[in-house]
Amino acid sequence: MSRLSPHFSLEELTASQTAARKGIDNTPPPAVIEALRKTAAQLEAVRELLGGRVITVSSGYRSPRLNRAVGGTRASAHLKGRAVDFNCYGFGSPLAVCRAIASSEIPFDQLIEEGTWVHLSFDERLRRQVRTKAPGGGYRPGLRSD
Ligand SMILES: [Zn+2]
Numbered sequence: 001m002s003r004l005s006p007h008f009s010l011e012e013l014t015a016s017q018t019a020a021r022k023g024i025d026n027t028p029p030p031a032v033i034e035a036l037r038k039t040a041a042q043l044e045a046v047r048e049l050l051g052g053r054v055i056t057v058s059s060g061y062r063s064p065r066l067n068r069a070v071g072g073t074r075a076s077a078h079l080k081g082r083a084v085d086f087n088c089y090g091f092g093s094p095l096a097v098c099r100a101i102a103s104s105e106i107p108f109d110q111l112i113e114e115g116t117w118v119h120l121s122f123d124e125r126l127r128r129q130v131r132t133k134a135p136g137g138g139y140r141p142g143l144r145s146d
Contacts, residue, residue, distance in 0.1 A: 004040035007047055013040065013060030013084065016070075024066045028081060032061055035081035042106070042122050043084065049104050050097065053090035058117055060084045077109065083121035085114070094118045098143050102130050113143055 002010040010028075013036050019026040028036065039060070047055050062070065062078040077083035088097050098113040101120065109123035112131045131139040 004037045005044050007055070008040035008043055008057075010036065012057050013081070015057075016059060016062070016066055018070050019063075019066050022069055024063065024069060026061065026063050026066050028061045028063070032081040036061060039082055039084065039122055042108075045106050046101060046120070047088075049100055049106060050088045050091040053088050055086050055088050057084050057086045077121035077123045080123070082109075082123050083119060085117045085119050087117055095144060098130070102143060112139065 004010055004013065010033065014026050014028055016024070016026050018024070043055060047053070059070070059078060060083070061081040062072060062076065064079060067076055067079055072078055078085075087094065091097055091100070094113050094115065094117055097118050098111055101108065101111055101118075107122075107126045107128070108120055109125050109127050110119065110121045110129045110131065112119040112133065114133045130142055132141075132143055134140050
């Protein structure tokens, strides 16, 4: 196992069920490994914010082929190793996790409540955009209030 930070490994941030199922090579190039190291360091701050509870990453880096296979957007921060989809089951729902991150001092570019997971990206723009996936498709600004 190759460690990127105290609690996150390269394997965790590159594993993909879709890649495994479809036989897609999801090995990141060296520049992306460096980006993943930064992402892991930023995830450590998120982990601490969430009470040091386990963060379960479902998608981190995506190679161009994998990104196409999962229907990711063309400019997805996942392609650069700067985004993760995750849950923190010990903390609460994706909405609860999003609320905690949105009201923290943690710098991020996009935070999206996707329904059953949280998308968090650390693109250098660090715009602190907060979005909610809408039931009919697309995204709305902000988080649900209920
Ligand atoms: Zn995502």
